[in-house]
Ligand SMILES: Nc1ncnc2c1ncn2[C@@H]1O[C@H](COP(=O)(O)OP(=O)(O)OP(=O)(O)O)[C@@H](O)[C@H]1O
């Protein structure tokens with residue numbers, strides 16, 4: 001027997017998004033109809049709005065998100081449509097609470113942090129991450145098991161993710177390497193003098209190719225749900 | 231009183247070590263210092279020719295360290311400039327006949343007699359280079375505004391630092407017209423990468439070639455820009471470290487070049 005206290009759809013503003021609760025026992029077309037009126041009323045407010053679709057089931061059926069999301073995008077030009085954020089399992093929650101409490105305090109850093117200028121013919125090697133506060137000159141080499149981060153000009157050769165960590169990145173405030181390697185892939189840079197005059201950039205592997213992107217624009221880690229030890 | 235031993239080095243060949251050594255030797259002597267210049271390029275001696283003293287060589291540096299002659303016998307007095315002496319290299323010996331200990335011994339003796347001992351280092355970073363830096367208190371790195379020269383200078387600077395010698399930089403053979411057009415690195419680009427103290431900027435100058443043929447030191451040629459630059463470097467070495475370095479690009483078009491010659495890709499494959 002249908003619960004008459006339950007409307008087929010409910011809308012609620014949550015933070016910068018619109019939380020839409022739907023009764024997924026109803027057919028999709030009926031839900032679309034039910035969505036039409038409230039969204040019509042929102043008009044401009046709906047445009048580009050971030051929509052969270054919630055059916056009470058966690059996780060929400062992907063098909064349903066696709067159907068209703070598609071409809072809302074087409075009719076009302078809403079922005080991203082997703083299901084509700086997944087609640088982490090209790091053990092994950094506990095771990096996170098612990099991390100914020102104290103666990104990170106005792107974490108042993110595996111990053112090698114070097115300050116200065118690495119010159120032609122010099123070679124730096126780190127088991128895991130390598131951070132250079134300074135410049136890596138043409139003819140110098142930095143090799144790391146993990147990431148390489150240069151807080152200065154990267155002009156030499158940077159070899160990250162050795163031997164086979166294709167998730168490693170190479171980042172520099174001034175990114176103009178002679179060559180970069182990540183895992184088993186290599187890419188040639190262009191030798192240039194004078195600063196790039198641009199913003200910080202980083203290299204990573206995408207579709208089996210090394211690509212270089214603007215770090216601030218791509219912000220590769222912003223979607224992490226939780227600060228992680230790298 | 232102990233003088234200073236200064237090695238003139240570059241890594242790359244042909245960038246002007248011998249020119250710098252002979253010119254600074256002449257300049258320092260003209261400024262009243264007692265100066266010895268030593269040709270460390272065993273097997274490829276040059277300094278004697280540049281100074282116009284090749285026909286007076288009887289003994290050389292190898293003879294001295296091997297005890298075949300006294301130090302005095304191998305010192306050739308310059309024809310024009312008082313207090314300037316050359317100790318020539320041997321043309322026939324192998325590079326390895328001199329070892330670092332020999333050079334230390336020799337330079338310790340020269341220091342007693344001369345205010346400045348300048349060592350004209352061979353190209354490369356092998357035995358001759360090692361011998362030269364072993365005995366040196368200070369170093370001048372000569373670099374041309376050219377990528378491969380910068381690369382080698384950088385390598386040499388790293389090796390000097392590893393021996394606790396803090397080098398000073400001379401950028402030689404600058405062609406202002408080319409820098410202006412963006413066809414040559416500017417000395418700013420060079421200094422940015424090498425990041426050591428700049429002690430002089432020397433232009434490409436015909437009088438250098440003239441001088442190597444006539445034997446008249448560049449620093450004695452009144453009209454020579456390079457000559458004037460060398461006189462000023464000598465003054466900086468000789469009690470006037472703060473004498474400003476003249477910029478051959480100034481004032482005409484120095485700023486125009488900034489942001490010039492940069493080519494880069496957004497994606498590298
Ligand atoms: N400022 C200058 N202007 C014009 N010509 C120059 C200048 N400096 C050097 N040269 C010329 O460049 C050539 C190489 O110079 P030099 O012999 O001093 O170099 P080097 O570093 O001693 O070479 P090597 O490594 O073979 O010993 C010479 O022909 C010299 O005349």
Ligand SMILES: [Mg+2]
Nearest residue numbers: 247248271276
């Ligand atoms: Mg020479």
